Amino acid sequence: MSPFNCTVTTDTGLNSGPVAINGNSGATGFGFWDDTNPISQVTITCDPGANGFAIGEFGVRGASAVQPPNIKLSPISSEFTKEGHLDFGEVLVATQKGPAIVKIENQGSQTVFISGITIEESTIIKMGSSSLNNLNAQGLSPQAGETNYILDLNAGDYPCRTTQFNLGPGNYCTVGIIFAPQSQGRKDAFLSVYPNSPYPEKIYMTGVGVVQTSQPPPEQPAPPSQSTSGSSQTTSGGGGGGCSMSAGVSPVNVLAWLLIPALMILRRLKRG
CATH class of the missing domain: 2.60.40.10 (Immunoglobulins)
Known part of the structure; x- marks a missing residue:
């Protein structure tokens, strides 16, 4: 016997869809569960020409026998x-x-x-x-x-x-x-x-x-300003006779140091 399609429906609107069944061997089971509306009627419809199909051990178990899982x-x-x-x-x-x-x-x-x-x-x-x-x-x-x-x-x-x-x-x-x-x-x-x-x-x-946002690098503190106030720099000429000059010294003081040797020479000339 060739396979035929059978569809099972209930009076609550459940439907198995077409299922291929080979009438020569084996058995096909259908199960429905409707925890809202009780099922009181089941209808099985097969393709034309499926004469001779037998239905056995057909039963419906209600809520009194099987409770829905909790x-x-x-x-x-x-x-x-x-x-x-x-x-x-x-x-x-x-x-x-x-x-x-x-x-x-x-x-x-x-x-x-x-x-x-x-x-x-x-x-x-x-x-x-x-x-x-x-x-x-x-x-x-x-x-x-x-x-x-x-x-x-x-x-x-x-x-x-x-x-x-x-x-x-x-x-x-x-x-x-x-x-x-x-x-x-x-x-x-x-x-x-x-x-x-x-x-x-x-x-x-x-x-x-x-996404982690990149943070801007911290600002570096500005380097301290270099001040020449109060500092001194001494330059000396070659030989034993020379003069020294300090940075930041008043021009008047420099001129005085230059005039001292000239005054000493003038005094020696007057004595001579």
């Missing part, structure tokens, strides 16, 4: 916690801050299989128009495909250590989030924990990458 995410690092989410503040580009510890706790009465833990980053910058214009003026733009957050599965007092595990009722484990901005600007992301469901529990996180 997983709670709680940031426990007060340094990074702001209004129930993680806020790393401003961090220099190409450096790291953290880890911020998040507790994943099963507050239900049944064991829950955690099927995945991921960080989903957003490329949308949430800032005012003036800040965005300033960002564009600097030649900067949101960077798609960046990895600005690091998931540390070995952080905290009871680390999860893996992304898939069973979490018993009343138990918890911890993960760490490290903020490592790769470019300038605001970085938004979610920590998503999947309790065996396509609808994860999430916690919001944010941080801002900044």
Whole structure:
């Protein structure tokens, strides 16, 4: 028997989409969960010519049999916690801050299989128009495909250590989030924990990458001014007879020193 496509729908609007089924071997199961509206009718529609398909072990389990998982995410690092989410503040580009510890706790009465833990980053910058214009003026733009957050599965007092595990009722484990901005600007992301469901529990996180601005060098003090006031400089001529002259000496004093030898010669001439 050739494969045929079958589609399963519920009276609450859920739809499996076309699924290829080989009637000669194996079996295909369909499961739906609607925690808002109770499912009371399921319809299976297959391609024309799929006569002979058999449906067996068909059943619906309601809320009385299976309760939705009750997983709670709680940031426990007060340094990074702001209004129930993680806020790393401003961090220099190409450096790291953290880890911020998040507790994943099963507050239900049944064991829950955690099927995945991921960080989903957003490329949308949430800032005012003036800040965005300033960002564009600097030649900067949101960077798609960046990895600005690091998931540390070995952080905290009871680390999860893996992304898939069973979490018993009343138990918890911890993960760490490290903020490592790769470019300038605001970085938004979610920590998503999947309790065996396509609808994860999430916690919001944010941080801002900044670039260190260069500081101007300190001004050097001006050198002290050189003053010749009060200083003296003596020059002497060769030989024993000469005169000395001091810098800064009055011209009258210099003239007096020059006239003394002439007066002495005149006195000797008069005596002769």
